[in-house]
Amino acid sequence: MSFGYRWQDSFRPFIGDVEQPRSILLGMHQQNKIHLFDVSLSYRLSRRWTLAISAPVMDADRINHLTSGVTESTGLGDVSLGGRFWIWRPPVESRQNIQIGFAVKLPTGRPNVTSFISGSIIPAPTPVTVDQSIQLGDSGTGIAIDYSAYKALLRRFTLFSTGVYLFNPRNSYTATTAVARELSVSDQYLVRGGIGYAVPKLHGVALSVAARDEGVPARDVIGREDGFRRPGYTVSVEPGLQLARGRSMWSFSYAIPVYRNRTRSVAEVRSGRHGDASFADGILMFGYSRSF
Numbered sequence: 001m002s003f004g005y006r007w008q009d010s011f012r013p014f015i016g017d018v019e020q021p022r023s024i025l026l027g028m029h030q031q032n033k034i035h036l037f038d039v040s041l042s043y044r045l046s047r048r049w050t051l052a053i054s055a056p057v058m059d060a061d062r063i064n065h066l067t068s069g070v071t072e073s074t075g076l077g078d079v080s081l082g083g084r085f086w087i088w089r090p091p092v093e094s095r096q097n098i099q100i101g102f103a104v105k106l107p108t109g110r111p112n113v114t115s116f117i118s119g120s121i122i123p124a125p126t127p128v129t130v131d132q133s134i135q136l137g138d139s140g141t142g143i144a145i146d147y148s149a150y151k152a153l154l155r156r157f158t159l160f161s162t163g164v165y166l167f168n169p170r171n172s173y174t175a176t177t178a179v180a181r182e183l184s185v186s187d188q189y190l191v192r193g194g195i196g197y198a199v200p201k202l203h204g205v206a207l208s209v210a211a212r213d214e215g216v217p218a219r220d221v222i223g224r225e226d227g228f229r230r231p232g233y234t235v236s237v238e239p240g241l242q243l244a245r246g247r248s249m250w251s252f253s254y255a256i257p258v259y260r261n262r263t264r265s266v267a268e269v270r271s272g273r274h275g276d277a278s279f280a281d282g283i284l285m286f287g288y289s290r291s292f
Contacts, residue, residue: 002289004038008280015276017261030278031063032133047090054080060134069117071130077109078137095152103144109137112176129175132183140170140185161193172227184227190214204244212236212255218263225266230277232262251287
């Protein structure tokens with residue numbers, strides 16, 4: 001059983017890789033405060049093969065500083081079912097291995113969450129469909145491919161790398177807003193790699209540092225890219241701490257952005273526009289897992 005938690009406060013607007021501080025000074029920016037929880041269960045069929053199910057739960061607020069309006073969404077996201085296998089059967093004498101995973105992402109999260117605007121200058125409570133960035137789901141069935149790799153060096157150092165790419169073949173869907181809007185069902189990706197160090201005289205304690213790249217591409221690998229999307233990516237440095245005790249393991253990390261880029265979508269390239277998007281100054285992550 002594994003439990004994960006991620007917190008981010010996205011408030012710095014970017015167009016391309018250029019920050020837009022004037023938007024903050026004028027109070028015209030949008031801000032997302034997101035708590036993302038993930039609970040997963042895995043069952044080891046053998047030393048090489050594992051089955052897993054993952055269920056995310058999100059609680060998010062989106063603040064429009066121009067109108068002082070706040071919308072929110074809370075609930076279950078898109079559940080994933082899949083499996084993983086090691087290339088070489090553990091344990092390996094070479095102290096290195098690669099794990100490959102695959103999963104189906106099911107459209108269990110609501111893609112048309114509505115919310116009453118609280119704290120807004122609008123005189124009467126008005127229900128609206130929340131922004132795409134805090135929707136619980138994207139209405140698409142996707143395929144995720146992931147990997148984990150490691151190689152032990154010397155006595156206490158370990159090189160590692162992980163990555164996942166979500167293929168979303170569905171093109172778009174129409175949001176049920178006052179004015180119907182076609183939203184893109186976009187691919188997503190995350191890749192990270194770094195080095196870990198087992199702290200001497202502190203059994204089960206390890207430190208790590210990794211480079212991290214995550215984002216939404218402008219073009220999907222499979223399918224079209226019609227509809228609205230905010231593509232972009234963040235490159236971060238991620239220091240971390242891991243603690244293992246018996247059958248339990250805790251992990252803490254904080255991703256510090258060193259480069260942020262809100263790229264142009266296909267629709268924006270066609271129209272000659274370039275929209276903005278808000279990025280966070282950091283991402284706090286916590287994880288706990290226990291084997292039975």
